[in-house]
Amino acid sequence: MATPPSKAGTKGVPRQHRRQQMLEAATEEFGTRGYAAASLPAIAARVGVTKTLLHQYFGTKEDLYVACLVPIGDRILGTIRTAMGPDGTAPHTPLRVLRALFAALEGQREAWFVLYDTTLPPGGEAVRRASEYWSAIDRLAAGGTAELLRAAGSTDPLDADALKYVWRDLVATLIRWWVKHPEQTPAAMTLRCARLFAAAAGLASEGPDATGVAAATGGGAGATRP
Numbered sequence: 192m193a194t195p196p197s198k199a200g201t202k203g204v205p206r207q208h209r210r211q212q213m214l215e216a217a218t219e220e221f222g223t224r225g226y227a228a229a230s231l232p233a234i235a236a237r238v239g240v241t242k243t244l245l246h247q248y249f250g251t252k253e254d255l256y257v258a259c260l261v262p263i264g265d266r267i268l269g270t271i272r273t274a275m276g277p278d279g280t281a282p283h284t285p286l287r288v289l290r291a292l293f294a295a296l297e298g299q300r301e302a303w304f305v306l307y308d309t310t311l312p313p314g315g316e317a318v319r320r321a322s323e324y325w326s327a328i329d330r331l332a333a334g335g336t337a338e339l340l341r342a343a344g345s346t347d348p349l350d351a352d353a354l355k356y357v358w359r360d361l362v363a364t365l366i367r368w369w370v371k372h373p374e375q376t377p378a379a380m381t382l383r384c385a386r387l388f389a390a391a392a393g394l395a396s397e398g399p400d401a402t403g404v405a406a407a408t409g410g411g412a413g414a415t416r417p
Contacts, residue, residue: 222301
C-alpha cells in the first residue's frame, strides 16, 4: 500500500530523522515498483519534500538506491550468517534461516525486492553493489546445501549445485508469497514452512529408491547424459 504524502519535509524536522524518512520512502518505492519504474518525484511525494531536497540529501537515483541497498543487504546477509551458525551445521538450518529472514523483514517486507531487483541497469554502481550481496548469499547457500547433502550421504557436486539453485528459488518464492499475504506473521510462516518441509519429505520417502532412479535414468551420479 502506498505511503501517503506527509509533512515530514516541513521546517523543524531534524536532519537525521528526515533522512531516515526519505530512505524508508525510497525503500518502499524501489521495493514495490522496481528500480526502473521508481521515480524521485514519487519518493519525494511520499515524504512530503521536493525532488530538489531529495537530490541534496542523496544525489542521483542510483545513489539513493545504494543508500537503501547497503543496510538491507547487510541485514539480510548478517541474518543468514547468524541463523546458519559458524559452520552451517546448526540443527534444522533451512527452517532456522527462513524463520530468521521472516523476522528480519517483518515491517519492511518489500526490502527483499530492493536487494533482488531484476531491473537494475547493467554496468553501474547499483548492480555492482547488489551483486556483491548476491554472491555472498550464494556462497552461504552453497555451503549450507552441500552440508545437508553430506549429512544425507551424498557427495555429488552436481547434487550440491542443483540443490543450491532449488533452495535459492524456494526462499524467493516463499517470500514473494508472504508479501502477498500480509496477514501472515513470521511465526505463522515458519510453521507453514515446517509443514511444507514435512510434506516434501513424505513425498520423497514414497518415491523410488536411489537404485530405481538410477536404473530409470540410465545411470547414477556419474551419468553424463540427461
